[in-house]
Amino acid sequence: MSSAPVRLAYDDVVVCAPITVPYRRYSTNSAHWWIGRALHELTLAANIRPRDIDGLVVSSFTTGPDTAVGMTQHLGLSPRWLDHVPMGGASGVIGLRRAARAVQCGDVQFVACVAGDTNHVDSFRKTLASFSRFAQDAVYPYGSGGANASFALITKNYMNMYGATREDFGKLCVAQRDNALAIPFAMMKKKLTLDEYMNARPISDPLHLFDCVMPCAGAEAFLVCRADVAKSLGLPAVRLLSTIERHNAFPDDPIQYRGGWALDVDELWQMAGVKPGDVDLVQTYDDYPVIVTMQFEDLGFCGKGEGPDFVRSHSFTTDGSFPHNTSGGQLSAGQAGAAGGYLGLTEAMRQLTGKVIGKQVADAELALVSGFGMINYDRGLSSGAAVLARAS
Amino acid sequence: MTEPLVRPKRKNPLKKTRQPLYPQSIRSRTAQGLTAAAALGRFELQTCSDCSTVFYPPRDACPKCLSPRVPFAPVDNRGTLIAETTIRTSTDPYFRERTPWRAGLTKLDCGPVVLSHLHGDVREGDRVRLDLKLDKGGAPVMIALPEKDTPNMADDPQLREMTSDPKFRRVLITDGRSAVGQAMAEAFSKAGANIVFVGVADPWKPFPGQDALRRIERVEIVPLDLTDTESATEQAEQNGGRIDIVVNTAEHVRSGGIMQRRGVNVAREEMDIRYFGLMRLAQAFGPGMRARGADGVNSAAAFVNLLSVHALMNWPEYGAYSAAEAACLSAAQCLRAELRPGGVKVLNVFFGPLETEWFQTVPPPKVAPAALAKAVVNALQRGLEDVFVGDIAEDIRARLAVNPKALERELAG
Numbered sequence: 001m002s003s004a005p006v007r008l009a010y011d012d013v014v015v016c017a018p019i020t021v022p023y024r025r026y027s028t029n030s031a032h033w034w035i036g037r038a039l040h041e042l043t044l045a046a047n048i049r050p051r052d053i054d055g056l057v058v059s060s061f062t063t064g065p066d067t068a069v070g071m072t073q074h075l076g077l078s079p080r081w082l083d084h085v086p087m088g089g090a091s092g093v094i095g096l097r098r099a100a101r102a103v104q105c106g107d108v109q110f111v112a113c114v115a116g117d118t119n120h121v122d123s124f125r126k127t128l129a130s131f132s133r134f135a136q137d138a139v140y141p142y143g144s145g146g147a148n149a150s151f152a153l154i155t156k157n158y159m160n161m162y163g164a165t166r167e168d169f170g171k172l173c174v175a176q177r178d179n180a181l182a183i184p185f186a187m188m189k190k191k192l193t194l195d196e197y198m199n200a201r202p203i204s205d206p207l208h209l210f211d212c213v214m215p216c217a218g219a220e221a222f223l224v225c226r227a228d229v230a231k232s233l234g235l236p237a238v239r240l241l242s243t244i245e246r247h248n249a250f251p252d253d254p255i256q257y258r259g260g261w262a263l264d265v266d267e268l269w270q271m272a273g274v275k276p277g278d279v280d281l282v283q284t285y286d287d288y289p290v291i292v293t294m295q296f297e298d299l300g301f302c303g304k305g306e307g308p309d310f311v312r313s314h315s316f317t318t319d320g321s322f323p324h325n326t327s328g329g330q331l332s333a334g335q336a337g338a339a340g341g342y343l344g345l346t347e348a349m350r351q352l353t354g355k356v357i358g359k360q361v362a363d364a365e366l367a368l369v370s371g372f373g374m375i376n377y378d379r380g381l382s383s384g385a386a387v388l389a390r391a392s
Numbered sequence: 393m394t395e396p397l398v399r400p401k402r403k404n405p406l407k408k409t410r411q412p413l414y415p416q417s418i419r420s421r422t423a424q425g426l427t428a429a430a431a432l433g434r435f436e437l438q439t440c441s442d443c444s445t446v447f448y449p450p451r452d453a454c455p456k457c458l459s460p461r462v463p464f465a466p467v468d469n470r471g472t473l474i475a476e477t478t479i480r481t482s483t484d485p486y487f488r489e490r491t492p493w494r495a496g497l498t499k500l501d502c503g504p505v506v507l508s509h510l511h512g513d514v515r516e517g518d519r520v521r522l523d524l525k526l527d528k529g530g531a532p533v534m535i536a537l538p539e540k541d542t543p544n545m546a547d548d549p550q551l552r553e554m555t556s557d558p559k560f561r562r563v564l565i566t567d568g569r570s571a572v573g574q575a576m577a578e579a580f581s582k583a584g585a586n587i588v589f590v591g592v593a594d595p596w597k598p599f600p601g602q603d604a605l606r607r608i609e610r611v612e613i614v615p616l617d618l619t620d621t622e623s624a625t626e627q628a629e630q631n632g633g634r635i636d637i638v639v640n641t642a643e644h645v646r647s648g649g650i651m652q653r654r655g656v657n658v659a660r661e662e663m664d665i666r667y668f669g670l671m672r673l674a675q676a677f678g679p680g681m682r683a684r685g686a687d688g689v690n691s692a693a694a695f696v697n698l699l700s701v702h703a704l705m706n707w708p709e710y711g712a713y714s715a716a717e718a719a720c721l722s723a724a725q726c727l728r729a730e731l732r733p734g735g736v737k738v739l740n741v742f743f744g745p746l747e748t749e750w751f752q753t754v755p756p757p758k759v760a761p762a763a764l765a766k767a768v769v770n771a772l773q774r775g776l777e778d779v780f781v782g783d784i785a786e787d788i789r790a791r792l793a794v795n796p797k798a799l800e801r802e803l804a805g
Contacts, residue, residue: 125483129416137423138449141415141533142507143493144484145477152477153497153507156516160475205478251455254499255474377449378497378507 007242007271012227013100014237014391017046018346019221020357022185023334027118027217031062031337034116036075038219042112046223047233055081055111055224057099059091059338061127062117081108088373089285090245091115092220092342093384097243099224109225116219117337124215134377145204147287148212150375152204155290157255159206164308166206169289170197172324173210173331175316176286180328182318182358187214187334210331211288218336220346227391236353238367241387242271248381259291259372260383261298269300272387276300279387280364281351282322283344285372286329291380295370299385318359326351326361344369345386352390365390394512394544397552399560399586400689412685412734413486414529422450425464426532430524431777435469437504438462448504469522471500473536476516486528494550498522498536508534509550513542525554525775528685528735530728546773555775556694556737559584561636564627566591566618566673569599571748571761572698573641579765580639581608583773586690589631591616593623618642618669628676636684638677639696639768642669645750649711662716670697670720674727682734694737694772697724698764701742701785704792707803728777737777741768744784757783 019041021034035058043050056079058068066074068084081102085095092115099111128146130136143149158164177192192210200209223235230237244267246260261268269275276299284295293307301322302310314322327333327347330340348367350356370385419427422438429436439446440454441461447454454462476496482488494510498520506522514520520536527533535551546557563580567573568590580588588611592599595615605611614631617623618640644665646658653659674695681692702710703717721740728738745751747758759782771779780789791799 128483130418133420134449136416136418137420139507140484141417141527141531142495142509143479143491144415144482144487145479145493145495146483148481149477149479149495152479153475153495156477157475201480202478203481205480207477254505255497378505 007267009271010100010240011104013104013224013240014227014230015096015222015224015240015345015349015388016230016235016237017042017223018349019045020185020346021116021219023187023216023218023336025119025187025214025216025334026121028120029118029217031060031116031118032066032071032074034118034217034219035060035063035071035114038114038116038221039075039112042114042221042223046235048110050075050077053077053110053112054079055099055102055108057083057085057095057111057113059085059087059095059115059341060117061086061088061337062123081111086338087341087382088338089287089341089380090371090373090382090384091338092345093243093369093371093386094245094382096224096240096345096386097245097384100240100243103224103226109229111224112221113224113342114219114221115338115342117217117339119215119217119337132376138377147375148204148207150378151288151290152207154256154379155211155288156206158257158290158293161257162305162308164290164293166198167194168293168308168311169211170194171311172286172289172292172316173197176325176329177332179318179326179358180332183327183333184357186328186332187216188328188332207288213287213330213335213340216334216336218334218339220336220339220342222342222346222349236355237391238349238352239389239391241273241389242268243384243386244268245384246382249383256379257294258298258304259294259380261295261370261385262304265298265300268385268387274366274387279366279368280323281326281348281361281367282324283348283367283369284325285341285344285370286325286331287335287340287372289331291372295372299368299370318361323361327358341371341373344371348388352388394542394548396544397547397560397689409684410686410688412528412682413489414733414735415484415486415527415531417527417529417531419531420450422452423532425450426524427526429464430526430532432779433771433774433776434466435522435524436464437467437502439465439467446500446502446504448506467502468500470539471498471506471520471522473497473510473514473516473518473520474499474505476510496536506534508536511535511537511545511551512548513538513545526737526777527554530732530737530777556637556739556772558637558769558772560586561690561693562587562589562634563637563639564589564591564631564635564677565639565641566616567641567643568592568605568613570641570643571601572643572746572764574601574605575761575765576639576641576768577605577608577611579762579769581610583769585610585637587612589614589635591627593617618672619664621672624672624676628680632677632680633684635677635681636690636692637694637696637772638673638681639698640670640673641698642666643698643750644716645710645713647710647713649708650715653712659712659716662712663719666716667719667723670723674723678727678731681736682731685735692734692736694739695727695731696739696741696768696772698741698743698768699724701744701780701788704742705788705796705799705803708805737775739768739771739776740778741771742778742780742785742789744782744788
């Protein structure tokens with residue numbers, strides 16, 4: 001086979017109008033309500049009419065039995081381009097890269113990307129029990145610990161391999177909590193100390209309470225269009241420099257110690273024309289802190305196995321060194337289902353356009369956002385990343 | 393080291409009996425291949441017929457070459473436990489009342505990585521053996537066992553959830569007049585059963601072997617006649633609340649086919665003792681057992697049917713007998729569905745001709761009653777659902793799997 005073709009740049013495709021519908025621990029509303037509300041706010045923020053939305057990407061775990069198709073009739077939309085991206089924590093980046101090409105090629109003018117999930121009192125258990133066929137056959141019957149148990153094994157192995165300690169993971173969680181204190185919609189509103197982290201109740205060894213995200217209801221959305229369209233609407237926008245996506249990378253690794261990013265990282269930075277050291281803020285997918293550490297390594301911020309040292313050498317706060325998950329990440333904001341995969345994108349857009357909800361990262365020009373999702377059996381299968389830049 | 397089980401104290405009758413729960417038992421159709429292997433106590437995984445890759449979890453195509461020819465086959469069960477966790481918070485009610493619960497990932501020498509339950513004697517980094525078991529809901533699960541047997545390993549609480557070990561349990565053997573019933577009493581007593589109730593119809597009538605039977609430790613002879621509904625009900629009222637394992641040893645063996653016999657009197661007796669007897673037994677003891685499936689160390693565990701292997705394929709020389717046995721097999725399948733919500737297993741034991749007076753004219757190989765009893769205890773200790781005892785039973789099973797029609801013709805002689 002010949003070498004892979006050079007990937008086209010995204011030209012003047014931009015992303016704008018970040019929307020976050022404030023999260024709630026439990027909701028009696030449906031996913032349709034949350035998604036509808038996010039799109040409503042999107043039309044208000046962008047000053048467009050619902051019928052202007054000619055492209056739509058929907059990500060959710062809880063719209064059943066409806067898919068994105070049913071959602072169009074439910075919400076009265078008539079898009080000429082529709083995608084359903086049920087890829088969990090990778091949904092945001094992947095929805096964005098699908099939408100960007102559709103806009104770039106002129107198939108659509110606007111793509112509204114939306115992710116939302118509800119959280120009923122018992123819906124988390126039901127989602128776990130029927131998450132995937134492999135989960136049903138080979139995971140849930142083994143203690144029904146959910147993702148906590150799966151990531152406990154991955155965390156334990158990573159600690160064994162690379163000498164990471166609970167304190168390292170605790171440092172990330174504490175820094176994210178500091179960042180979250182400035183964010184009104186974050187579920188976690190109290191400061192977290194390392195002592196509290198270390199002494200929290202065990203969930204699935206070595207994971208303790210503050211290693212785990214809190215499932216909640218919520219929705220996130222953004223709009224993808226051309227730069228001139230955004231400008232005519234008066235919308236602050238960010239440019240898309242590059243993206244990657246990968247599923248089921250490294251199937252022969254006996255246990256996950258790296259994600260798909262490691263396969264595609266060179267292409268990500270090459271296409272963006274920048275280096276890891278150039279970015280001003282990083283939003284990783286933080287369902288568990290071990291995955292954050294893997295992203296630092298696999299996305300090129302440090303070498304493989306150097307994650308623990310990297311964690312020890314930065315502060316990760318919005319105003320510190322290596323600003324990371326500046327809206328608190330899911331560990332502090334809460335995990336609103338598939339919207340968790342959008343959280344980093346909407347926050348990066350706000351930072352790059354200077355329209356922050358919490359604290360501003362100084363001189364934020366360039367951001368990296370990564371996504372990760374879908375523990376099908378023993379590991380997360382989907383990974384993605386995007387480099388975003390402030391529009392000049 | 394596994395802490396040996398302590399003989400349970402008498403239960404306080406005022407205390408609430410813990411209601412049975414079981415782990416989620418929904419499985420994909422392909423994963424039922426694991427159920428089939430676990431029921432027989434085999435370790436099988438899918439193995440690609442084209443590229444020989446062994447894989448797990450169950451799939452409908454080979455993950456190496458995409459071949460759709462991916463049957464289950466016996467594979468090496470040895471591997472290394474590469475990571476373990478102790479689950480302390482579970483969303484499932486069954487596990488919630490059993491936490492902390494250990495689980496871990498084993499890299500099998502034959503390739504795949506398997507998430508499994510963990511025996512208490514295995515630790516991260518250890519060499520282990522994976523075993524396929526049926527859990528409380530009858531669904532197939534993996535458990536990592538120590539590489540070599542350890543003292544009291546059967547007493548491990550996680551493992552014991554998946555077996556029907558007679559140790560400290562109370563057993564009812566329905567007919568103590570037969571050689572099989574007496575061998576069974578001996579075997580269960582040896583296996584550490586707390587009480588072995590042995591049913592005898594009309595106990596005042598003497599029978600061969602009765603003195604030896606009475607001398608077996610922890611044996612208690614009780615009146616029971618499975619042809620009499622009242623007798624079954626009375627015995628259940630008396631002892632039903634503390635019977636954990638029922639072994640139906642009622643037998644009725646007569647040679648002869650369908651056409652050769654005159655009338656249906658013998659057949660009716662056959663059906664009364666075997667089929668209706670099973671029904672009376674299940675109606676009297678089943679509901680109580682189903683309610684006591686999670687009742688501590690000596691919870692209700694199993695209902696054992698002894699079935700001629702000719703329940704699976706008629707043997708015209710004993711044709712009417714085979715038909716009655718087939719009726720019992722069908723009833724046992726129904727009973728299995730009815731007892732499953734209680735976490736009570738139905739063990740079907742298929743045997744070939746026995747070394748008893750009723751198979752006097754049949755040439756060897758035959759199964760000695762003591763061998764049958766030993767096989768039953770062993771199957772309960774392993775938590776099996778189906779077991780084939782003796783060369784004839786094994787032979788019939790193998791031939792059935794290849795060509796049932798050939799077997800039908802060949803049994804006709």
